Amino acid sequence: MIKKTKRKKVIHCNLSEIYTSVAFNPDIVVIVHAPKSCSHIIYNAWLNSKRRMLLNYNGQVPDVEDNLFITGMTDKEAIFGGEKLLENCIANVVQYKNPKCIIVASGCAAAVIGDDVQSVCDKAEIKYNLPIIFIPGSGFMSDQTKDGSLLTTSYLYKKFIKNKQPIKDEQSVVVLGLNRLQLLQWELLELKRIYGYFGYTNLLLPPSGLSVEELTNISKASLIGTYAPTVEKLKEYNKFSNMLSKELSIPTINNRIPLSIKETYEYINTMGVLLGKEDVAESAIINEQNLLNSNLEKYKSIFQGERCTIALGHPLRFIQIDELIFILKSVGFHINGLVLLNDLTDSELNEYKNYLEKSDCGLQISQENEWDYTEDDDIFITSIFNEKFKRQFCFRRKRIGIGGIKVFLEKLSIITTNNRSLGHE
Amino acid sequence: MNDLEKFKPCTGYCQMIGAATALLSIKNSLVIFNSPRWCALTAERELTCINKDYERKVFCTEARENDILYGIEKSLRETIKEAIDMEGTPTLLNVITSCSMSLIGDDIKGVCASETDCNNVITLDAGGFTGTFESGYQLAMIALLKNINSKVTEQKSLKVNLLGVCTSYPNWKGNLEELKRLLRLAGIEVNVALGADNTDFAELEKLVEAELNVVLVPELSLNVANYLYESLGQRYIIATIPFGFKDSIKWLNDISSELGVIPNLKEIENEIKQLERGIIDEAYSMRNFFSNFNLLQMASSLPESLTISIFKAMNNSGVDLLNCNACYCNKKDVIEHTSSNESLPLKQLTEIKGLDGKGYQLLLGTEKERMRFKDFTRTLYLNFSMPTEKIKCENDCYVGVRGWSNFVRNIFSQIKTLEYINKSL
Numbered sequence: 001m002i003k004k005t006k007r008k009k010v011i012h013c014n015l016s017e018i019y020t021s022v023a024f025n026p027d028i029v030v031i032v033h034a035p036k037s038c039s040h041i042i043y044n045a046w047l048n049s050k051r052r053m054l055l056n057y058n059g060q061v062p063d064v065e066d067n068l069f070i071t072g073m074t075d076k077e078a079i080f081g082g083e084k085l086l087e088n089c090i091a092n093v094v095q096y097k098n099p100k101c102i103i104v105a106s107g108c109a110a111a112v113i114g115d116d117v118q119s120v121c122d123k124a125e126i127k128y129n130l131p132i133i134f135i136p137g138s139g140f141m142s143d144q145t146k147d148g149s150l151l152t153t154s155y156l157y158k159k160f161i162k163n164k165q166p167i168k169d170e171q172s173v174v175v176l177g178l179n180r181l182q183l184l185q186w187e188l189l190e191l192k193r194i195y196g197y198f199g200y201t202n203l204l205l206p207p208s209g210l211s212v213e214e215l216t217n218i219s220k221a222s223l224i225g226t227y228a229p230t231v232e233k234l235k236e237y238n239k240f241s242n243m244l245s246k247e248l249s250i251p252t253i254n255n256r257i258p259l260s261i262k263e264t265y266e267y268i269n270t271m272g273v274l275l276g277k278e279d280v281a282e283s284a285i286i287n288e289q290n291l292l293n294s295n296l297e298k299y300k301s302i303f304q305g306e307r308c309t310i311a312l313g314h315p316l317r318f319i320q321i322d323e324l325i326f327i328l329k330s331v332g333f334h335i336n337g338l339v340l341l342n343d344l345t346d347s348e349l350n351e352y353k354n355y356l357e358k359s360d361c362g363l364q365i366s367q368e369n370e371w372d373y374t375e376d377d378d379i380f381i382t383s384i385f386n387e388k389f390k391r392q393f394c395f396r397r398k399r400i401g402i403g404g405i406k407v408f409l410e411k412l413s414i415i416t417t418n419n420r421s422l423g424h425e
Numbered sequence: 426m427n428d429l430e431k432f433k434p435c436t437g438y439c440q441m442i443g444a445a446t447a448l449l450s451i452k453n454s455l456v457i458f459n460s461p462r463w464c465a466l467t468a469e470r471e472l473t474c475i476n477k478d479y480e481r482k483v484f485c486t487e488a489r490e491n492d493i494l495y496g497i498e499k500s501l502r503e504t505i506k507e508a509i510d511m512e513g514t515p516t517l518l519n520v521i522t523s524c525s526m527s528l529i530g531d532d533i534k535g536v537c538a539s540e541t542d543c544n545n546v547i548t549l550d551a552g553g554f555t556g557t558f559e560s561g562y563q564l565a566m567i568a569l570l571k572n573i574n575s576k577v578t579e580q581k582s583l584k585v586n587l588l589g590v591c592t593s594y595p596n597w598k599g600n601l602e603e604l605k606r607l608l609r610l611a612g613i614e615v616n617v618a619l620g621a622d623n624t625d626f627a628e629l630e631k632l633v634e635a636e637l638n639v640v641l642v643p644e645l646s647l648n649v650a651n652y653l654y655e656s657l658g659q660r661y662i663i664a665t666i667p668f669g670f671k672d673s674i675k676w677l678n679d680i681s682s683e684l685g686v687i688p689n690l691k692e693i694e695n696e697i698k699q700l701e702r703g704i705i706d707e708a709y710s711m712r713n714f715f716s717n718f719n720l721l722q723m724a725s726s727l728p729e730s731l732t733i734s735i736f737k738a739m740n741n742s743g744v745d746l747l748n749c750n751a752c753y754c755n756k757k758d759v760i761e762h763t764s765s766n767e768s769l770p771l772k773q774l775t776e777i778k779g780l781d782g783k784g785y786q787l788l789l790g791t792e793k794e795r796m797r798f799k800d801f802t803r804t805l806y807l808n809f810s811m812p813t814e815k816i817k818c819e820n821d822c823y824v825g826v827r828g829w830s831n832f833v834r835n836i837f838s839q840i841k842t843l844e845y846i847n848k849s850l
Contacts, residue, residue, distance in 0.1 A: 001481045001511065002462070002469050007503055008487070013463035031432075035524045035552060037441075039434035041467050047793040054796065069432040078528055092429040108461060108525035109552075112493060138525075 008345055013038075014137040016045040017148025018105045019068055020181050020208075022156075023049070027100035027212045029093050032070045032137070033086050033117055034107030039070035049181040056184050069093055073109055082115045090124045090132065100212045101159075102130065103152065105137035131159050131212075147236055149179055153207050154240055160215045164248050168222045172202040174250075175257065177227035177237050180208040190403035191257065195225070197268065197284040198275055218244075223275070224252035229259075229398055230317045251275065257400060260320045264288055264401050292402045296330045299409040304332035306379065306416055310363070311392075313343035313384030316351050318397040325361055327405060328381065336378055337364035339371045343384055379415055385422075391415065396425045433775040435557070436726055436794070437755055438593075438811065442468045443561030444521050444551040446593050448569065449479050452623050453516040455508050457484045459497060459533065460523030460552075474812050475592050476622060484508045488526050497531045505540045516626045517572075518543040519565075524552025545572050545626065559644040559728060562591065566619065566649045573629045575657060583613050583684055586635040588661075589646035590620035594727070595812035598622075599822035600666070604641075607825050611677045611688040619649070633657055637683055641666045644728035665730045666824050668832065669738030670697045673825050693826060700830045707837055708744045715746070715844050721784035722751040724777055726794055726810040729754050733769060735789065738829065746840065747833070749787065753777045785843065787836070802846055805839040807832075 015032055019042045022028045032039055046068070071089045073082045086104070093102060102124075106117045121134040133155045137148065153176060173195050180188075183205075191203060204210070206218055224241045228234035234256045245252035251274050258264035265285050272281020308328060312319060328335055338361070340352055349367070356365055368386075380389040383397065393415050399408055408425055415423040445456045445468060458465035465485035472479040484507060486492070486500040501520070508518075518541055520533050527550040537546045547568045551561045585608070590601055598621075605615045616635040617628060638650045638661035650661035662683045667676035674690060674697075681688040711718075723739070725732040732754035739747040753774045780786055780800050788798055789809035798804055808814050809823075822828040 002458075002465055002483060002485045004511065005484070005487070005504075005507060007500070007507070008462070013461070036435040037437075037439035037524075037552070037557065040437065040439060041464075043434040043436070044793055047796045050796045051793065068434050069429070070434055071432065072435075078524075088428075089432045092432060096429045109528065112525050112528050 003343055004345060006346055013041065013107075014135075014146055014148035014151060015105050015107055016042045018103065018135055018137050018152050020046055020049055021149040021152045021179055022103065022207050023067070023181060024209045025067075025207060025211065028103060029067045029069065029097050029099040029101075030103045030105060031086070031089055031093060032068070032105050032107065033082060033089075033110045033115065034070060034073060035109055036070055036072040038107050039068065039072075043068065053181060067097070067099075078109065078113055081113065082110055083117075083120050086115070086117065086120050087124065090120070090128075094124075094128045094130065099130070101156075102132045103135060103155075104132060105135045108138040111136065111138040133159055147177070147233060149177065149207070150237060150240060156207050156215055157218065157244070160212065161219050161248075163216070164219055166220050168250070169202065169217075169220045170222050171200055172204060172217070172221040173200040173223040173225055174204045174206060174218050174221040174244075175225045175227060176206070176241055177233070178205045178208075178257070180205050186403065186407055187400050190401045193403060194258070194264075194268065194401055195223075197280055197287075198223075198271055198277060219248050219250075221248075221250055223271075224250055225257060226253070227257040232317075259398050259400065259404075260323045261292060261326075261402065261405070262323070288402050292405065295402070295406045295409060296327070299331040299413060302331075302413045302416060303328075305334070306332065307334045307336055308379045308381050309336045309339060311339045311341055311368075311380045311382035311384075311386060311389070312352065313341035313382065313386070314397055315344065315348045316355055319383060321356075322359060322361070324381070324395070325363070327408070331409060335363055337366060339380075340365065340367050341382075341384060341386060342368045381412075391421050393423045394425065399425070430773065430775060436774050438471060438558035439464075439468065440551045440556045440558065440561030440564070441521050441523055442471050442593075443556075443558035443563075444549055444565035445472055445479075445483065445519075445561075446475065446558075446591060447562045447565035447620060448517065448519045448521075448547065449476075449482055450592055450620050450622050450624055451517050451569070451629075452625050454519065454626075455482050455484065455512055455515040455517070456519045456521060457486065457501070457504050457508060458523065459486045459501060459520050459526050459531075460488055461525065462487050464523050471593075471811060481512065486526075488523075492526075493529060496529065497526060497533075498536050501531070501533065501536045502540050505537065509541060514541065514543055516543075517545045517547065517569075519547045519549070521565075522548070522550045522552065527552050547572060558593075562620075562645050563648045566646070567652050570629070570632070570649070570652060570656075573626075573632070575630060575633045578633050580636045580659070581616075581634050582636050583686065584616045584635045585613055585637045585639050585680065585684075586616050586632055586659075587618040588620075588638050588640050588649050589642035589666075590618045591642065591645055592620065592622045593811055595808050595810075595814065596818070596821050596823055598819045600824045600828065602820065603822040603825040603828050604666070606827075607673060607677060607693060608680070610692050611681060611690060612686070613680065613684065613688075619646070633659070635659065637662060637680070639664050639680060642728055643730050665734050667738075668735045668824055669742055669829050670701060670826060671741055672734065672738050673697075673829070697826055700826065704742075704744060704830065704833050707833075708746055711746060711837060711840070715840060717783070718746055718840055718844065719784040720747065720749045720805075721780060721786055722753065722777070723749045723787040724753040724774060724790065724794075724798060725788075726755060726774065726790040729756055729771075732789070733771070736769065736771075742833070744833070747836065785840070802843060802850075805836055805843070807835060 019030045023046055071085045077085055104121050118134045121132045125132040135151055135155050226237045226241050228237050238254050241252045253270055255267050255270050258267040268281050268284045272278045340349055380392040382392050385394050393412050411425050448454055462485055469483050484504050486504045533548040617632050638659055640646045640650045640663045643663055653659045664676050664679050667673040677688055736752045739749055751770045753772050756773050785803045787805045789807055791811050792813040823832045
């Protein structure tokens with residue numbers, strides 16, 4: 001079982017993220033320099049995202065298609081090199097698609113055989129008088145996890161942002177790390193609500209969905225925000241956002257987009273201090289506290305006396321466990337205990353045990369194998385679907401702001417009020 | 426077709442997945458992907474759609490940059506140990522190497538031999554470089570057959586092997602049962618169905634007992650049949666899985682003729698008469714209300730041979746509602762089985778355009794592929810390639826005689842639903 005391995009080395013193939021980060025950009029075509037099968041992975045990720053958008057945005061899917069191509073390296077290229085094939089592919093894309101920009105992303109195989117993709121792109125750029133950007137996408141050839149969306153943003157930035165000191169748009173904020181393809185509609189609204197306290201109404205989420213012209217608007221923004229699901233990602237993003245901040249003279253918030261109650265208050269407070277609007281921040285925090293309390297109170301009448309068990313199948317770094325316990329207790333749940341699922345590796349399991357021991361959460365901690373399933377009526381509030389649970393609610397690893405908690409409780413209430421056996425956040 | 430067509434993304438699945446599908450069909454078999462984690466996880470996700478149990482049967486060497494430089498031996502040894510620790514010594518241990526790792530040329534077989542007591546070890550290079558799902562499947566099957574102890578023995582008359590059974594096609598089990606039933610009624614016994622899930626390794630030794638190999642899907646089993654012919658002298662016939670009543674009778678006649686017998690098909694013909702009457706009656710009543718219904722095109726992500734079989738069955742069914750003008754699929758190299766004189770309006774799947782004007786289309790594929798074709802209110806859909814629906818109806822079938830009835834019923838039911846929707850819009 002791959003996910004149970006003790007040798008787990010978390011790496012991602014950047015190809016998917018490079019493409020999906022610009023899949024809805026009207027002027028950009030992506031060429032992947034890799035074997036044909038790699039495009040299946042990318043294309044499927046795109047179809048999945050498209051499906052999610054279709055179902056979450058009531059059918060409003062941008063009409064941008066036919067912008068992914070693959071060189072389809074074979075064993076012949078593995079022996080003789082794939083540069084000619086790439087040149088040929090670029091020529092065809094230029095001739096038939098007439099794009100304003102081409103991104104060439106190379107996969108693991110191209111990296112192993114040592115194709116000089118950069119040089120092919122440089123020559124083609126001169127030949128066709130067209131921006132052609134090379135982004136190394138071979139995830140496993142690097143020692144660290146690189147974020148495909150960040151890579152793409154930084155390369156596009158280098159290529160297109162020439163005027164670094166334009167007149168600023170006081171209502172625009174650039175949010176890094178969020179792809180419109182992966183964002184739910186309410187998450188976008190929640191972001192707008194938080195930034196709205198300080199007068200920001202125009203959210204730019206580069207690079208997704210932006211035309212080549214619109215990409216230049218990044219430099220006109222007057223604030224930079226960052227989304228990052230983990231601390232490691234935040235460090236990676238902050239490095240880039242601090243560089244942007246310096247070059248474009250735009251303030252940047254080094255906290256991530258808030259993924260918990262505490263983070264929400266801190267985020268608003270930091271923004272207030274950064275923008276010299278402490279008074280706005282103060283009243284915004286009070287507003288958020290009221291919003292939280294009114295929601296907790298509202299759902300108390302629904303959940304009071306319900307019994308639940310928390311089940312965790314994702315590593316600690318992805319889960320705000322203290323907050324989850326707090327919310328559930330606040331709305332009247334009786335928490336029977338906490339189960340650490342078999343999906344966790346030994347080291348992830350130990351990390352949880354150490355953390356929970358120190359945090360003194362007061363819950364009985366068990367491993368999946370030892371858990372007694374006799375209390376069948378309990379709801380399992382779980383990070384991952386488990387067929388052993390008769391009633392379960394699968395929660396998301398991230399939820400933005402207090403609005404996120406509201407949605408969490410709203411979805412959870414469907415389980416109890418409609419007596420469902422399965423629900424998803 | 427312009428040159429750009431060949432650079433469009435792949436709509437099939439990776440060779441590694443094809444190989445793993447073939448090898449996991451053997452009872453107590455384990456698969457190690459010698460690849461980066463990302464490739465293995467993608468493969469695992471697809472394989473889990475076929476059978477949830479496969480999740481615990483697949484492992485990964487977690488290849489990284491260091492392994493390229495210093496070899497994968499250490500990681501492979503650890504993976505083999507981990508697999509055996511978790512699942513016990515398998516009957517069959519398989520190591521499938523991805524494209525990037527196949528470039529290094531590690532001695533995979535040697536490591537396996539020194540690390541396990543397993544008597545049957547298969548090592549394969551099956552990256553996307555050299556082929557697709559279908560070629561991976563055949564490669565693995567041939568490697569599997571090379572591992573069995575088959576001695577040329579006396580072949581039993583009227584006994585056949587079915588080649589090309591594949592668990593990655595939904596309803597494979599019900600379809601196989603229907604083919605076996607038809608053959609049984611025609612007086613022919615099925616010896617081994619190669620590729621059926623949970624096949625005993627020892628059962629493969631019985632393969633030689635059959636008088637004839639029936640190639641059900643040439644893309645999945647023509648090379649396998651050739652191998653068996655060359656190594657064991659076993660004859661074969663290409664008899665693509667039949668759809669529709671006429672094709673089913675022809676299929677049985679073709680196999681019987683190859684076996685040198687005249688089959689008694691009276692019972693089957695009586696059954697067809699009954700089922701045909703129901704279809705004609707239903708079509709007649711539908712024609713009153715849905716006379717404008719027009720099936721403009723069919724798109725299929727199945728292999729070309731199966732697509733042709735279905736397309737022909739629809740157009741030869743005598744039911745005008747099923748007549749279809751054009752057919753799109755993954756056209757591969759010319760396969761001999763299509764060498765009939767008929768010219769079919771067969772086009773490459775990547776060339777498909779949206780619907781123009783009034784009319785409907787039929788998609789035989791997956792839920793994800795549905796996203797490509799849009800026009801949801803004018804698309805009839807059946808999950809025919811990789812199983813994406815979680816509810817498994819094992820006895821459902823679409824092939825042969827009973828399957829055709831089921832196919833037409835499903836199509837008619839969808840026509841009605843879509844016509845109601847579109848007429849009320």
